[in-house]
Amino acid sequence: MTNSLLALTTLADPTRRLIFQRLATGPQPVGALARDLPVSRPAVSQHLAVLKSAGLVTDRAEGSRRIYRIDPHGLATIRIWLDQFWSVSLQNYADEFSQDEEAAP
Amino acid sequence: MTNSLLALTTLADPTRRLIFQRLATGPQPVGALARDLPVSRPAVSQHLAVLKSAGLVTDRAEGSRRIYRIDPHGLATIRIWLDQFWSVSLQNYADEFSQDEEAAP
């Protein structure tokens, strides 16, 4: 049900995280991204395609350039999935400490 | 520099997500986890070691068994990293609908 989680697996790659963080400073074309990254331009293009299919970025043609920007949808799916464990994990964490103090509330 | 993000890359593996989700129902020993998973017990043990090093689970010896439970620390690091983009992404999303407005001064 919750599986695949394309957005999460997509951001697992360090290069894609670099691209994503770079886009957080504002929408940019592919070439500008590739210039400041340690990989070739085709690599960036491939990563952007993956990010797009995961709902993490959107693209828009502007003349001969293609502008990419962050899409909140992908981030939302990750957040929702994480929140599923948040309350449970905090409860388990509380239980771990209350073991010594069961008798004295 | 938030890079590496062990917790995020760790949860990118579908088998590890299965183990993690299983632990969300409560602390369990390794054997119980392996019984309901499509992989061997050593595989589960290896995955648990990775989850532990990422701060996503903690373990505690109980007789001859080892009980694993969810650790909120790993989840927290992911949440903090995501929040870094949350406001930015929503802003970009809003800009996409307000369309133009690059007004000349």
Added chain:
DNA sequence: ACTTACGGTAAGTTATGACTAACAGCTTAC
């Protein structure tokens, strides 16, 4: 028209890691 800049696609190589099988250590039961 040609030329240059920008970007996506194909093919091929390589490295990472997920998995199984076999072994070793430790704990409880007999």
Added chain:
DNA sequence: GTAAGCTGTTAGTCATAACTTACCGTAAGT
């Protein structure tokens, strides 16, 4: 004591995907 159960570790295999080089199409400039 020995045996049986539970777990971690090692060695080795195999599949996935990240990357580069080369190529092709398109848009703007000369």
